[in-house]
Every structure is written in C-alpha cells, then in structure tokens.
Amino acid sequence: MSSQPSPPLVLDGSGDPGPPAFDRRRAWLVTAMIVTFMIVNFADKSVLGLAADPVMEELDISHSTYGLISSSYSILFSLSGLVVGFFAARISSRVLLFVMCLVWGVAQLPVLIVAAVPALVAGRVLLGAAEGPATPMSMHALYKWFPVGRRGLPSALQIGGAALGTLVAAPVVTWLITGFGWRAAFVALAVTSLAWSVVWWFVGRDGPYDQPPARVRAETTGPARVPYRRLLLSGTVIGSVASAFGASWAMALSQAWLPSYLKNELTMSPGTAAAVLSAVAALSFVLLLALSPVVDRLTRRGLSLRRSIGVPQGAAVMCAGAAMAVFPFVGPLPVRLALIAVAFAVHSIAFPLHYMTAAAVVPASQRGALFGIVAATGTLPGLLAPSLTGRLLDSASSTGAGYTQSFAVAAAVMIVCGAVSVCCIRPARDAARLGIVVQ
Template identity: 65%
Template structure:
C-alpha cells in the first residue's frame, strides 16, 4: 500500500526540506516537475536538429561541419554526467537541478548575440555540459520519493518526458522557425528553462527514500562498496550496453533525422515535424504501456533479468533490425513504420537500464553510479553525429551516406542489445555483492515493508 501521510521536516544546509515520511501528493508533484524538466531538456537538445536546414543554409555549413557542431553538444556531456553523479552524494537534488536549468537558459543566449559557428558550438558545449547529468540526477531525485517496487511507472514517466519534449518541440520549434526565424526558438527555450528553474526552487525537495536517512548494516544506505566491484558486474555492464545502443539511435534522431526527412524523403518542414512527433509519440506510448507490464511481471515473481533486462535488450535489437531495413524499403508507409521503430523503440531501454542498475547498487552510491553509467552510455552522442556527417560528405551521394550511417547504427545496436541480454542478471549480481535494498529503500519507521 502506498504511504501517504505528511510529516515533520528538518532543514538541509541549502534550504531544502528533508521530508521524513512519504507524502503521496508531494511525490506526484515532484514527478510532474521532473517530467517537465525532461520535456525542457529534450526541447533544448532538439532545437539544433529541428532548425538544421535554415541554419546550414544561412551559415553555409557542410555536412561535416554541421555534424561537428551537433557532436560538440557531447564534448563535455559524459564528463559532466560523471561529475554530477558524484556531486549528488554531497549536494541535494534541489540545488543541482536548479543550477542545471539556469545553465540551459544561459546556453541558448550566445547565438542570439552573434550567429556564427563559434557561438553555435559554444552554446552547444555549455548546454551539453549542463545536460550531461540531467537523466541520471533527475531519476535519482525521483527515486527518493518512491520505494523500489513502485518505480516502474515514475521511471517511465520521467523518460517519457524526453519523448514528450521532442513531440512538443517538433511542431512548436518548426512553427517558430518558419514564423519568426530560427533564433526565436533559441530565445523561447531560454525563457522556458529559466521559468522551470524558479518553479523547481520552490517545490523541488528531496524525498524520504534516501540512503542518508536509512539505518546501517548490510543493506542500509550506509553500505559502500568499491566502485570497481560494482561497475564490473554483468548487470551494470549490460545496462551500459543497453543505454549505448539506445543512445546511438537517439543521437542520430536529434542530429540527422529532421534533415534526412527533408532532404532525402522530400518532406516539407511541417511534415517532417509531424513525422518526428509520431516517432516521439510512439516512444511515449511504448513507455507508458511497458511500465505496468514490467510491474505486473515483477508482482508475479518474474525475475528482473527477464522483466526488465530482457525487455530493454529486445527493444534495442528490434530497433536495430528496423534501422538496418530503412534504406532498402522505398514504399512510403512501410518506410515510415521502420523509421518509427528504429528511432522510437529504444525509448524503453532508458528507464529500464536505470532500474536494473539500481538493483545492484547501494543507495549511498546510486547517484554516483548512475552518473558513471550515463557518462559511458551516452558516448555515442559524441561519435554518431560527426561520423554521419563525414559518411555523407565522403559517399558518392547523400543517399549512399545515409545508408552507410543507418547500417553502422544497426550494427552497434544489435551488438549492444545482445550483450545486454546476456549480461543483465540483477538478482544474481545483488546476491554476489550482498546488496539488499529492503532497508535501503524503506523510509524510517517503514522497515519491513514489502520491497522485492
């Protein structure tokens, strides 16, 4: 039964409120704020790709130059994700997410002053550095409001915010670009990021399911293991592989899918935006459908290896097969279905790979490990856009370049999915590490409540 009582609180050094007992309404308010956080995150991230055609024309960019600018978003992305994970063990989620959102706003401003390759790159590098820890820190903040057995739906909603962000951004940013020029989209997103930061500062307090408030002992929040031992478990390595395959498709989608739809399939800007919204909508529906399915499997005693691990691995493999088929199917309907599967099916791997990782990590180290997993799992963002630009420029035609890029992506995704399927075994690895989340994921006074 979900707890729902309010409780007294004590102050943190940064002014946040540490709620000592679960509060259902507060938990869902935090969930709504974090979903919105992810919507803004992905809208900020998508703006360059959605405005790619007018930007490349105005600045006379080659495909390789555009690919470099797109990849620059990831220059510091993985490093900042790693740093942010370790900071989460010392600084509250309230402060970290607030500061990140303010930096998102600031990152949109350089190009408004001077539209050039250096300012575009500077803004993307800053934005990437500020968004590197976004997924891992926001889900870490969310987990502080829900016990382990109730995290599937909130996790799906959190990453669903990413799909929703692209779904909303595609038509809105396209309209802004066409009606007021591409700079207007940057200005609008700067304002939205700043508004979210202010709202979060008022509402974003840390929850009760926090290792700092758990007891001591083997399963408690005080347990700490060598990071090398945690990171070399099959579950963590498999979860990273799953994220790696999903991120390759995601980075291609953000950087090159809008241009591909317009330049290779002959779509108008509005039709391309509608197609991208469909892909994002499919990912969102998939997330919301799979989370209750995963919960149902777990409630029936199905192991996490099959309820969470196999689902995310299969999704990456299915998307990889669809990606490989895209260049060879020319009928409009089937090709759009393959595009939707290739770029949308991986969405469920993102929340599930955090869930499987969380099951083998002591609560006190969860934020840091999430940061490490995110840092490695998002490395494709540094490679895929730049590689695709080079492939297009080096090929006999843009169509041939896209074909090679899609086949390369498919190979990466299939290998990553297969590795994840073989390696993710949360129950086995948790037993080997002697990590038991009964105490760690239970609020004070709630010990013994059913978790796993």
C-alpha cells in the same frame, strides 16, 4: 542541502524504524516537475537538428561542419554527468536541478549575440555540460520519492519527458523557425528554461528513499559502500551500459540528422517532417507508459529482475536496430515510415529500464554516482554518431548513400549492444555477489 522535512520513518511493532512512509501527493508533484524538466531538456537538445537546414544555409557550412557542431554538444556531456554524479550524495537534488536548468537558458544566448560557428559551438558545449547530468540526476531525485516496486511508472514518465519534449518541440519549434526565423526558437527555449528553474526552486524537494539511518541500512541494504570497480565490472552494470549505448546511438541520429533526412531524402515539407517526428515521439511515449505498469506489477509479484527489466531492454534495442538496418531499402513510403518509427522509438524502452537495472545492484548512497557513470558511458554516441554521419554524407557518392551507410553502422551497434545487454544483465546474481539487497 534542502531544509524541507522528509516524511517520517514508520515504526514497526518492535519500535524500530521501518521504511519511510510513501508521500503520494508530494511524490507525484515532484514527478510532474521532473517530467517537465525532461521536456525542456529535450526541446533544448533538439532545436539545432530542427534548425539544421536554415542554419547550414545561412552560415554556409558543410554537412561535416554541421556534424561537428552537433557533436560538440557531447564534448563535456559525459564528463559532466560523471563528475556531478559523485556530488549527488552531498548536494541536494533541488539545488542540482535548479542550477542545471538555469545554465540551459544561458547556453542558448551566444548564438543570439554572434550568429557564427564559434558561437554555436560555445553554446552547444555549455548546453551539453549542463545537460549531461540531467537524466541521471533527475532519475536519482525521482527515486528518492519512490520505493522499489513503485518506480516503473515514474521512471517511464521521466524518460517519457524526452518523447514529450520531441512531440511538443517538433511542431512548435518548427513553427517558430519557419514563421520567425531560427533565432526565435533559441529565445523561446532560453525563456522556458529560466521559468522552470524559478518554479522548481519553490516546489522542489528531496525525498526520503535515499540514505536511511545507519541501523536500518545495516539491516536492510547490506554494505554501506561497495568499491566502484566491483560495481562497474558486474555483468548487470555492463549490460545496462550496453543497452543505453545502443539506444543513445539511435537517439543521437534522431536529434541531429533525422529531420534533415526526412526533408531532403524523403522530400517532406518542414511541417510534414515535424509531424513525422512528433508521431515517432508519440510512439515512444505510448510504449513507455504501456510498459511501466507491467514492469511494476511483475516486480511486485516476484518475477526476477532479469526477466522483467533486463531482457526487455536488450530485446528492444535489437528490434530497433533490425528496423534501422532495413528501412533504407524499403520502397513503399508508408512501410518505410513505419520502420523508421520502430527504429527511432522502440529503443526508448531501454532508458528507464537500464536505470532500474543499475539501481538493483548499488547501495542508495552510491546510486547518484553510479547513475552518473552509467549515463556518461552510455551516452557517448552523442559525441560519435552526429560527426560520423556528417563525414559519411560528405564522402559518399550521394547523400542518400551516406545516410544508408550511417543507418547500417547504427544498426550494427544497436544489435550488438542489445545482445550484450540480454546476456549480461543478472541483477539477483550480481546483487548477491556484492552483498546488496536494495530497498
């Protein structure tokens, strides 16, 4: 556990300990590190998709084989997120994030030693195992520094790190691949991951909004623990998982197949395709930043969490799903690109909101574990979508028809998941049933 001191508890008028003091400077330093952590995370994750064509050409592999390689990233992704989540209350976030990012760098090495399918699979499996807990555990680390009512912007920035990762990775990694070969991109990302680990070890800290003293917990946050069965069967958690599942399907397609679709079906050059990917990522980031202050303001003013964070996440996934269903049939390229941007960017709103939703119905001591469970189930599309798309591409009459089928499947999944999210998320009702008032 980290030995660094946390900000002291503030005493109220009676001399009893109140909520911990908000350390703005330290909180935002940690936020900056975690945003950088997410940028590296998504750059590592997207490198294979950006290098798809040269990798398939050099190794002489089919779309189905590439799809399986891409999906291998998710073999241990969900399981590791689930397992690590249960250790979050016992192990410092400083240590967890340090080890994760260290392994990311190591995971890029097998393909540099032996450029073959087994090495690619081994590296992606190891990378997925180390990145599975990344989003929930970094969000948990962030929430240790921000009380309720201040979490909207840092949550959006944390998830925005994913968009920034794509925004930065698409042009830079594409430049490395075209100028120096695809192996150069793997080397650069390995070095970057190791460098972040070193810096985090010296500046990372655990915040005070995690496990308050027993007396404060008893008076302000209800029961110390709630059976996980009750938490997982609450409508709010089910709706939260549904929105993450639908959004993750679009994200998995974006990372594994969208670069290839832009280059092969829309006949874009690698540089133009990278620019489109960066534009989609930029839209995601703008949407996240625009939403976060609104959410915080509405929450502090007393608007129900169902209306401020529940309905918007489901509606965003449904909107993106509708665009996903339509864009393959649109003729004019500018309109198609606009719809592609909606399909692959608007769903990102769901990611920070679904963590805020889940946090509203769980005691602080169980938050890391619940985040791990929610992430593990919500990110299963990373295992399903890439390989299914590869099979559809190989079995369809043409690659264009295969892409159209895969986008139709994604649209159906997203619209259904978004509708479930809108209907099920009711944080106030479920928190009352569970006897929780989260601070």
